[in-house]
Amino acid sequence: MKKVIHKADTRGEANFGWLNSRHTFSFGQYYNPDRIQFGLLRVLNDDIVIGGAGFPTHPHDNMEIISIPLKGALAHRDSTGTEKVINTGEVQIMSAGSGLTHSEYNASKNDEVNFLQIWVFPKEKDIKPRYDQKEFHASERKDRFQTVVSPSDDHALWINQDAYFSLADLASGNTIEYTTNQHGNGVYIFVLEGQIEVADSTLSRRDAIGISDAELISISAAEDTELLVIEVPMN
Template identity: 50%
Template sequence: MKTILHKANTRGHANHGWLNSHHTFSFANYYNPERVHFGALRVLNDDTIAGGTGFGTHPHDNMEIVSIPISGALEHKDSMGNTAVIQAGEVQVMSAGTGIFHSEYNKKQDEASQFLQIWLFPNRKNVAPRYDQISIRELEKENEFFQILSPNTDDEGVWVHQQAWFNLGNFTRETATSYKLHATNSGLYVFVLKGRVEVEGHELSDRDGLGIWETNSVKFKAEKDSQLLLMEVPMNIN
């Protein structure tokens, strides 16, 4: 088993006033040659958008883009004709493929919006762009991981053009559990949304991240009430 620890206070940080963003991996003006990606996981941004502001229309291509709101809501518009509001308890996915333009805006003037912006390298390039968003409230389980993303169109959650599986978990204090990886070439990136948890001998707290690979399973123990995001991705990318 190999691991790499990214404590919350070692992340890149950019505060633009309207946007306060923490970057686990190199992004925009933050560049760390030792933190460019974790396998197919290219971007993990922890963003807070002030009320009445947002990202103007901008392009993407050949990337799988996943948004997980933590609090508040964002209005999404794109060049495929989609207009939607995404909020906590939902997950959004875009396959940028041959190219899309989109915007994200916090229409609530008096409330900030927090969300995770996650990019994955795809396993197929130049696919037709697509958009999807679902509620994950009915998938939630107590003291168990529940899947919110996979490579399969008929599985629970959204799907992506990559051999990736995302799970969320809400655990009460002293709960012990484990996660079994789907593939031998996969790694698991653990991101603590809140709480404190021991993962294979590492103690993680709010917004800490831990990458783990060359193992078939990973053990967890919640040291207090905790919420975790697991991202299983291929470690080898073409």
């Protein structure tokens, strides 16, 4: 087993007034040569946007982009003609493919929105751009993994990569095991809330650990905990 730990307070930070963003990996003005990516996971930004503000229309290509609202809602518009609101409890995925433009704004004029913006390198380049979103009920991840993004699970959002995103809500004192879906994939565990013990390490809110060369990972909750697990190819 190989592991790398990224503590919450070691993340990069960008504060523009309307946006306060914490960057797990190098992004924008934050550059750390030791924090470029984990396997094919390239970006994990923890964004807080004030009411009425957001990201104006901008381009992307050849990237799988996942947004997960943790509090509040996002208003999305893109050049495929999609115009949606993504609420807490939903997950959004966009395959930028051969190229598109999009905007993401706080759907509220008054309340903050906190969401995760995650980028994964695609498996196939220059595909037709696509968009999807889906609601996932918290009751289905109590002390078990709920797959929300997958290349093969019909109940999850499809991704153009051999990558899997799972959520889990663990009660204090409980242990759960994660088994990789594909040989050689690595697993990046991001603690949304709470505290866990994993791979002889203690992780708290917004801490993360990347584990490779392991197909079975045991995670124990030291308190009530919410997790995001991202499984990606390592090359």
